[in-house]
Amino acid sequence: MTRKLALLALLVVAAFALSLMAGKLWIPPAAWFGHDANAAILFELRLPRAVLGLAIGAVLGLSGAVLQGYLRNPLADPGVVGVSSSAALGAVTAIVLGIASNPLILFGCAMAAAGGSMALLAALTWRQASAVQFILAGTVLASLSGALTAFVISIAPNPYAVAEVIDWLMGALTDRGMDDVRLALPFLLLGTVVLAATGPSLDALSLGEDTARSLGIRLGRLQALVVFGTGLTVGASVAVTGVVGFVGLIVPHLLRPVFGARPSALLLPSALGGAALVLIADSLCRLLPGAGEVRLGVAMALIGAPFFLWLLLKGRVAWN
Amino acid sequence: MELTISNLRVMLDRRCVLDGVDAVLRPGRVTAILGPxxxxxxxxxxxxxxxxxPGEGTVSLGTRAVAALDPRERARLIGYLPQEARVHWDLRVRDVVALGRVAHRSPFAAPSHADHAAIDAALxxxxxxxxxxxxxATLSGGERARVLLARVLAGEPAWLxxxxxxxxxxxAHQLDLLDQLRAVAAVGRGVAVVLHDLLHAGRIADDVLLLQHGRVVAYGSTAQVLTAEMLGxxxxxxxRVSHDFDQRPVCVPIGRIGSSLP
Known part of the structure; x- marks a missing residue:
């Protein structure tokens, strides 16, 4: 187990290094510490992007593992509880209103919308802390946010705003700087701590809600941790990168055969796996030929969907 | 510690499911809860x-209401094995049984020596x-049921x-499980078990609590309650109620009252 974890951590280090090297200009490690023009690219562009990729991949993988454990459903990911789409709604609204030129305001709007929707989710489900209620309320919130986003786009005053929104919605790490890292990191870290605290309760929950309660698990408190932790991590990551899907869905699936199905044992591996996946995918985006760059969110879906289908057909996805 | 149920009323979907249940369950005995x-x-x-x-009434363990206990303390005192329990992920059997100990240590502590001993004993x-x-997931239904029993036994609760x-x-495993429940009661712990099979109830129970329409129809020693008249x-x-060699009632249903079938 420890060896597998070490290997996975090594993969993350390698992916991080790849992310520093890869791009239209290949910067090998030997050139990392020289005093030339490369240093500017490395420290101004590549490093923040790699740090952000690492952090966002980690929280997406972690929150996916937590949500699958909490809902006891292998189909769960941050998308189903509506955090991503509500954060996107906040950001899109800011862009359409033309107040998004200040990254702080864009970030604030996305976080506020994510927080609002999580508060609504908590209010809708706190009376009965059950997974079915949670998933239904989350799905409704997700589609409501989606509809509101479409509405906001449709009343956009000019085509430039629409182009900007669509660009942003696709999700990317392009041109993110240290300011974005500084903005998001506190939320990501706090949310990670909150999510990591759910581990033992998630294990007990695999015996069902009644049994978990009989084992002394406070389901209301657990639900609050899940909602709060997901809101912080996924909200902040959507606020800086846009919507990057599939990571939270496929990473726990990939790692379950390797690390076992016990939810708490899957949290750290999923965080590492998510980080590696996003770093590698983002590096590949930059390495693809062409004038523009494939958006990370698009690349993730293009890699993720067929891959998930393959897992499904191979019968590696456990339904129970 | 006695488990005291007093004037318990429970409404589910505005239907009265329990209507003023009173009973004092004693430790060191197996109490079978029977009823249609x-x-x-x-x-x-x-x-x-x-x-x-509950809408009304209380359940108390000793002098304390179970609802007022700290959830973790309650978990150490009362082990609950639900009907048709399932395990949602393909956990290792030992990890499932270890879940019986979660209330015995702080959430992120490694299992103690006592934890391992209790898990091994339950296995x-x-x-x-x-x-x-x-x-x-690789086990048969019966094997899984035994693992889940091991899970609740590993918690060493005062009441099962x-x-x-x-x-x-x-x-064969039904008889084993009945013996295991008896063994739990034999060391002074309380056992309350919902049963459908009257034969099993007669075989295992010291006391029988007979419910009908949410009320206690009869509560007493097995010999007192399991009579042909009462069950009918x-x-x-x-x-047909006969008695086996150790004077336990053997209840064999032979037909429905009013049925034309023999």
Missing amino acids: NGAGKSTLLKAMAALLV RLTATADFAERGI LADEPLASLDP RVFDIAV
Whole structure:
């Protein structure tokens, strides 16, 4: 187990290094510490992007593992509880209103919308802390946010705003700087701590809600941790990168055969796996030929969907 | 510690499921909870485990209301084995049994020596140690039922509440499980078990609590309650009650009252 974890951590280090090297200009490690023009690219562009990729991949993988454990459903990911789409709604609204030129305001709007929707989710489900209620309320919130986003786009005053929104919605790490890292990191870290605290309760929950309660698990408190932790991590990551899907869905699936199905044992591996996946995918985006760059969110879906289908057909996805 | 149920009323969907249940369950004995379908047996067990909030009345362990206990302390005192329990992920058998100990240590602490000892003892007692390293999804229904019993035994609760634990077991393992429940009671702990099979109830129970329409029809020693007259009235069946060599009642349903079938 420890060896597998070490290997996975090594993969993350390698992916991080790849992310520093890869791009239209290949910067090998030997050139990392020289005093030339490369240093500017490395420290101004590549490093923040790699740090952000690492952090966002980690929280997406972690929150996916937590949500699958909490809902006891292998189909769960941050998308189903509506955090991503509500954060996107906040950001899109800011862009359409033309107040998004200040990254702080864009970030604030996305976080506020994510927080609002999580508060609504908590209010809708706190009376009965059950997974079915949670998933239904989350799905409704997700589609409501989606509809509101479409509405906001449709009343956009000019085509430039629409182009900007669509660009942003696709999700990317392009041109993110240290300011974005500084903005998001506190939320990501706090949310990670909150999510990591759910581990033992998630294990007990695999015996069902009644049994978990009989084992002394406070389901209301657990639900609050899940909602709060997901809101912080996924909200902040959507606020800086846009919507990057599939990571939270496929990473726990990939790692379950390797690390076992016990939810708490899957949290750290999923965080590492998510980080590696996003770093590698983002590096590949930059390495693809062409004038523009494939958006990370698009690349993730293009890699993720067929891959998930393959897992499904191979019968590696456990339904129970 | 006695488990005292006083004037318990439970409403589910505006239907009165338990209607003023009073009983004092004694430790060191096996109490079988019997009654026709819909009599409120599972609801009573859940109320005893503080898994639902009664509209009226209380369940107390010793002098303290179970609903007022700290959840973790309650978990150490009361073990609950639900009906048709399932495990949602393919956990290792040993990890499932270890979940019985979660209330015995702080959430992120490693299992103590006592934890390991209790887990090993539970695996041994339920004859599940042989597949302790296997995934629970690879087991048969009966094997899984024994693992889940091991899970609740590993918690070493003062009271064991089991809801229809015999359902998926073959006759040999049914007898084993009845013996295991007796063994738990023999060391002074309390056992309350919901049963459907009158034969099993006669074989295992010291006391029988007979429910009908959410009320206690009879509560007393097995010999007092399991009579042909009483069972006929509550279950609407003709029952032949004989006694085996240790004077335990053997209740054999022979037909439905009013039925034309022989």
